[in-house]
Amino acid sequence: MNTETQTPTDTQVTWHIACEVSDIPEDGGGCAFIDGKQIAIFNFARRGEWYATDNECPHRQQMAVSRGMIGSHEGEPKVACPFHKKTFSLKTGQCFNDDAYQIKTFPVMVRENLVYIGL
Amino acid sequence: MKHISVIRIVVIGNGMVGFKFCEKLLAKRQASQQISITVFGEEPRVAYDRVHLSEYFAGKTADDLTLAGEDWYADNGIKIYLSDPVVDIDREHKLVRSHHGIVVQYDYLIMATGSGAFVPTIPGVEKDGVFVYRTIEDLELIQSYARKAKKGAVIGGGLLGLEAAKALLDLGLEEAHVVEFATRLMPRQIDEAGSRMLQSQLESLGLHIHLSKNTQEIKGGDCIEGMQFADQSFLEVDMLVISAGIRPRDELAKIAGLETHPRGGIIVDNQLQTSDPNIFAIGECALAHHMIYGLIAPGYEMADVVAAKLTGGAKEFLPFDMSTKLKLIGTDVASFGDPFIEEPACTTVRYENKAKGIYKRINVSPDGKTLLGGILVGDAEQYNMLLQTCKNKTILPPDSEDLILGSRGGEEAGAGVMSFPDDALICSCEAVTKGMLCQEVSEKGNHTIDSIKKSCKAGTGCGGCIPMVKDIITGTLKQNGVYVRNVVCEHFDYSRQELLDLVKMNGLKTYGNVLDTFGKGDGCETCKPLVASLLASLWNESILQKDRAPIQDSNDRYLANIQKGGTYSVVPRIPGGEVTPEKLIVIGQVAQRYGLYTKITGGQRIDLFGAHLGDLPEIWEALINAGFESGHAYGKSLRTVKSCVGSTWCRFGVQDSVSFAIEVENRYKGLRSPHKLKSAVSGCIRECAEAQSKDFGIIATEKGWNLYVCGNGGSKPQHAQLLATDVDKETCLRLIDRFLMFYIKTADPLARTATWLNKMEGGMSYLKAVVVDDVLGIAAELESDLQQLIDVYQCEWKEVVDNPELRKRFSHFVNTPAKDPSIQFEEMREQKRAKEWA
Numbered sequence: 001m002n003t004e005t006q007t008p009t010d011t012q013v014t015w016h017i018a019c020e021v022s023d024i025p026e027d028g029g030g031c032a033f034i035d036g037k038q039i040a041i042f043n044f045a046r047r048g049e050w051y052a053t054d055n056e057c058p059h060r061q062q063m064a065v066s067r068g069m070i071g072s073h074e075g076e077p078k079v080a081c082p083f084h085k086k087t088f089s090l091k092t093g094q095c096f097n098d099d100a101y102q103i104k105t106f107p108v109m110v111r112e113n114l115v116y117i118g119l
Numbered sequence: 120m121k122h123i124s125v126i127r128i129v130v131i132g133n134g135m136v137g138f139k140f141c142e143k144l145l146a147k148r149q150a151s152q153q154i155s156i157t158v159f160g161e162e163p164r165v166a167y168d169r170v171h172l173s174e175y176f177a178g179k180t181a182d183d184l185t186l187a188g189e190d191w192y193a194d195n196g197i198k199i200y201l202s203d204p205v206v207d208i209d210r211e212h213k214l215v216r217s218h219h220g221i222v223v224q225y226d227y228l229i230m231a232t233g234s235g236a237f238v239p240t241i242p243g244v245e246k247d248g249v250f251v252y253r254t255i256e257d258l259e260l261i262q263s264y265a266r267k268a269k270k271g272a273v274i275g276g277g278l279l280g281l282e283a284a285k286a287l288l289d290l291g292l293e294e295a296h297v298v299e300f301a302t303r304l305m306p307r308q309i310d311e312a313g314s315r316m317l318q319s320q321l322e323s324l325g326l327h328i329h330l331s332k333n334t335q336e337i338k339g340g341d342c343i344e345g346m347q348f349a350d351q352s353f354l355e356v357d358m359l360v361i362s363a364g365i366r367p368r369d370e371l372a373k374i375a376g377l378e379t380h381p382r383g384g385i386i387v388d389n390q391l392q393t394s395d396p397n398i399f400a401i402g403e404c405a406l407a408h409h410m411i412y413g414l415i416a417p418g419y420e421m422a423d424v425v426a427a428k429l430t431g432g433a434k435e436f437l438p439f440d441m442s443t444k445l446k447l448i449g450t451d452v453a454s455f456g457d458p459f460i461e462e463p464a465c466t467t468v469r470y471e472n473k474a475k476g477i478y479k480r481i482n483v484s485p486d487g488k489t490l491l492g493g494i495l496v497g498d499a500e501q502y503n504m505l506l507q508t509c510k511n512k513t514i515l516p517p518d519s520e521d522l523i524l525g526s527r528g529g530e531e532a533g534a535g536v537m538s539f540p541d542d543a544l545i546c547s548c549e550a551v552t553k554g555m556l557c558q559e560v561s562e563k564g565n566h567t568i569d570s571i572k573k574s575c576k577a578g579t580g581c582g583g584c585i586p587m588v589k590d591i592i593t594g595t596l597k598q599n600g601v602y603v604r605n606v607v608c609e610h611f612d613y614s615r616q617e618l619l620d621l622v623k624m625n626g627l628k629t630y631g632n633v634l635d636t637f638g639k640g641d642g643c644e645t646c647k648p649l650v651a652s653l654l655a656s657l658w659n660e661s662i663l664q665k666d667r668a669p670i671q672d673s674n675d676r677y678l679a680n681i682q683k684g685g686t687y688s689v690v691p692r693i694p695g696g697e698v699t700p701e702k703l704i705v706i707g708q709v710a711q712r713y714g715l716y717t718k719i720t721g722g723q724r725i726d727l728f729g730a731h732l733g734d735l736p737e738i739w740e741a742l743i744n745a746g747f748e749s750g751h752a753y754g755k756s757l758r759t760v761k762s763c764v765g766s767t768w769c770r771f772g773v774q775d776s777v778s779f780a781i782e783v784e785n786r787y788k789g790l791r792s793p794h795k796l797k798s799a800v801s802g803c804i805r806e807c808a809e810a811q812s813k814d815f816g817i818i819a820t821e822k823g824w825n826l827y828v829c830g831n832g833g834s835k836p837q838h839a840q841l842l843a844t845d846v847d848k849e850t851c852l853r854l855i856d857r858f859l860m861f862y863i864k865t866a867d868p869l870a871r872t873a874t875w876l877n878k879m880e881g882g883m884s885y886l887k888a889v890v891v892d893d894v895l896g897i898a899a900e901l902e903s904d905l906q907q908l909i910d911v912y913q914c915e916w917k918e919v920v921d922n923p924e925l926r927k928r929f930s931h932f933v934n935t936p937a938k939d940p941s942i943q944f945e946e947m948r949e950q951k952r953a954k955e956w957a
Binding site: 006018019026027030032033038041045047060061062063070071073075077078080082085 | 456633640641642643646647648670672673676681684931932939941942956
């Protein structure tokens with residue numbers, strides 16, 4: 001399987017191998033430890049898309065975004081933090097419930113059954 | 120020389136009806152008409168709401184009860200004399216003279232003198248501490264005397280007498296007695312069975328009721344000390360309120376030579392005209408159609424008839440409906456139409472529930488088509504509906520008992536009010552019809568009770584129609600398309616109940632299938648756990664298999680409760696709260712090995728906090744090897760069945776509550792439902808397990824078990840209600856099966872059983888009809904659906920422990936076995952706690 005669902009906007013990005021495709025459940029997420037950072041990775045199988053964001057929710061600084069449920073809001077893919085259900089756009093990282101919160105998003109590349117994250 | 124003729128109107132009496140007459144007269148006055156109004160009132164204050172007089176003791180002030188302030192009279196050009204009753208009428212010269220000597224000429228005289236308390240001639244009635252209950256002044260006197268009184272009595276078991284007895288209780292008297300001459304309470308409004316039910320309700324609230332008692336003498340010196348009855352018995356009291364009925368105030372009319380009835384009342388015709396065509400009588404002083412109308416609605420209607428006549432309209436006062444609904448010390452009492460008609464002139468349907476103090480009776484025409492009248496005690500929720508059905512001669516449904524048991528179909532119930540004709544009278548005090556109310560909502564944009572009250576006065580009289588007005592507001596908005604359906608979310612255009620039926624009929628078992636078949640888009644954090652719960656409630660397959668793991672809510676996803684900092688807590692099931700020392704030791708060892716904070720829960724379990732996600736499978740492996748199972752503390756499912764120790768050890772226990780609690784818990788463990796379920800079993804009436812605060816609670820009796828349902832603690836505590844009495848274990852379980860499955864199938868998402876019941880049309884009587892009496896004929900299906908879930912139950916933690924694929928998901932990182940390095944704990948009382956939120 002060779003998919004590249006998100007084009008790196010920054011040419012300086014460094015691609016890191018995060019995990020195998022099967023490590024992330026379909027339509028669910030998992031957390032990878034990369035370069036000292038916790039990155040949430042989502043396999044949005046229903047849309048055939050992959051996303052990566054901060055694992056930390058800015059609301060209460062909890063490392064749990066990867067354990068959240070994913071879905072869509074008027075077509076925009078999103079993830080809900082399992083602690084207090086703050087939802088964030090998987091595309092922009094913007095919080096839907098509170099403009100004050102934002103998480104970082106990262107490019108994802110899937111090659112030869114491996115998931116790469118661009119930092 | 121006068122150019123414009125002014126009609127001079129004098130009103131004698133400034134009570135509710137006298138005031139209403141002024142108000143109606145101003146409203147109906149033609150532009151060309153010149154009217155002068157003069158009012159004489161005996162009381163020192165302007166007209167107030169006498170219907171709600173008792174609320175004066177509940178904290179309302181005289182101002183709160185005032186119908187319109189003195190400036191209202193001034194603004195409308197009404198001359199008002201208070202504390203100044205009219206003492207003489209000179210009919211020949213059309214003059215009235217007041218106590219203070221004010222003389223006013225009239226063209227029309229309106230007598231609205233009302234009624235006074237009827238005081239029987241009992242020796243000693245003049246003693247201090249004997250009162251009547253009629254005006255704010257009476258209440259002030261009662262209030263001040265009650266401060267030094269301990270035992271009080273009321274003569275009269277009618278409406279006002281019971282109100283007065285309530286007032287005595289409210290005033291802090293130690294004992295309040297009701298003394299009634301008749302054989303039962305409220306004989307004019309309700310029948311024998313209704314009276315008995317009311318009596319037992321009032322007695323349970325601490326009132327002492329004495330029936331068939333003839334008071335012979337009031338004993339004491341200057342002050343009352345007791346009551347001597349004709350049957351030689353004696354009741355020691357230090358204050359007495361006499362409320363033995365009303366007497367029309369017709370003494371002035373008699374002096375003036377107007378025709379009055381020997382038993383009291385100024386005789387009037389259909390126009391409310393007295394024997395003098397220039398004098399009218401309205402309200403409780405008037406005898407119309409051979410009776411005194413002692414209710415506010417007919418009084419207002421009389422005011423309306425006379426106001427219409429004096430402003431050029433034509434209206435008759437017709438025999439008025441005496442239907443009434445009131446709340447007596449928290450107990451609803453209502454009667455409507457002809458409450459007493461007997462067979463064969465009608466067919467009577469009765470419903471009686473002694474446990475809850477409810478009695479309902481309806482009298483249906485012999486052909487079963489129309490409602491003739493009825494009585495409601497304890498629950499008058501359906502009063503307005505029944506009254507309208509009766510008044511409008513609406514054709515009844517084939518099963519007329521539906522009228523008092525509530526609808527069993529769900530759908531037609533809400534349509535009730537809206538099915539009335541537009542001319543159905545909803546507010547009889549202010550003569551507002553359904554059509555007028557619909558217009559208020561649709562055309563004038565009045566969508567709240569408050570704005571409706573302002574705009575058309577509906578609901579401002581006795582207030583009895585307010586629930587119905589609310590239904591009309593909702594119903595009209597619904598018809599106008601303003602109503603929003605209770606759908607799941609943007610991805611599913613169905614309610615939870617609809618979706619459950621669809622998923623069941625189509626045998627769908629994965630979220631993907633459900634979304635593809637009935638939804639759109641990609642789902643979200645609202646519909647995913649909802650569908651997860653439906654699938655679990657229908658099939659009870661492992662919630663982490665197939666595509667179901669990522670649709671589970673935070674806690675279900677990892678079969679544990681996520682806590683501050685991202686660690687989890689672990690709660691092994693301890694059925695009934697019974698645990699062996701060996702098992703306790705294992706819990707202790709596990710907690711030691713994984714460094715877990717340990718606490719006893721409110722539901723007789725042990726909660727182990729601070730477990731790393733990656734440690735959960737090993738922790739559970741150790742617990743399962745010691746014989747524990749998942750406690751489902753993380754799920755919307757059965758949490759605990761608490762128990763007291765019961766008859767095996769307790770010297771009071773009448774049944775073995777622990778054994779039954781274990782049986783109940785093992786039966787329903789793992790059952791997923793719209794919200795969490797809690798239960799308890801108590802071994803005797805002392806109720807140490809607090810079963811009445813649970814979704815379903817069981818209390819042992821000498822003969823078996825009492826089953827209570829729909830209680831909860833939490834932010835809005837609610838007591839569970841009795842569903843069945845003295846049933847054996849098998850029956851008890853069968854009823855719980857039906858109850859739980861009915862709840863699972865019909866509740867809104869995340870609605871506890873109490874909320875579910877509160878929203879249910881027909882309430883507890885309907886729930887009982889479905890679960891106990893099986894009126895819907897679905898009991899067998901409910902039982903077999905539940906049995907199917909029990910049959911396939913497996914401990915979901917055991918499934919994870921035994922399945923390497925599932926186990927693999929329990930790791931914080933996907934690329935290293937390391938634990939989350941950001942987790943931090945703090946020390947507290949020799950254990951640890953989560954680090955506080957940043």
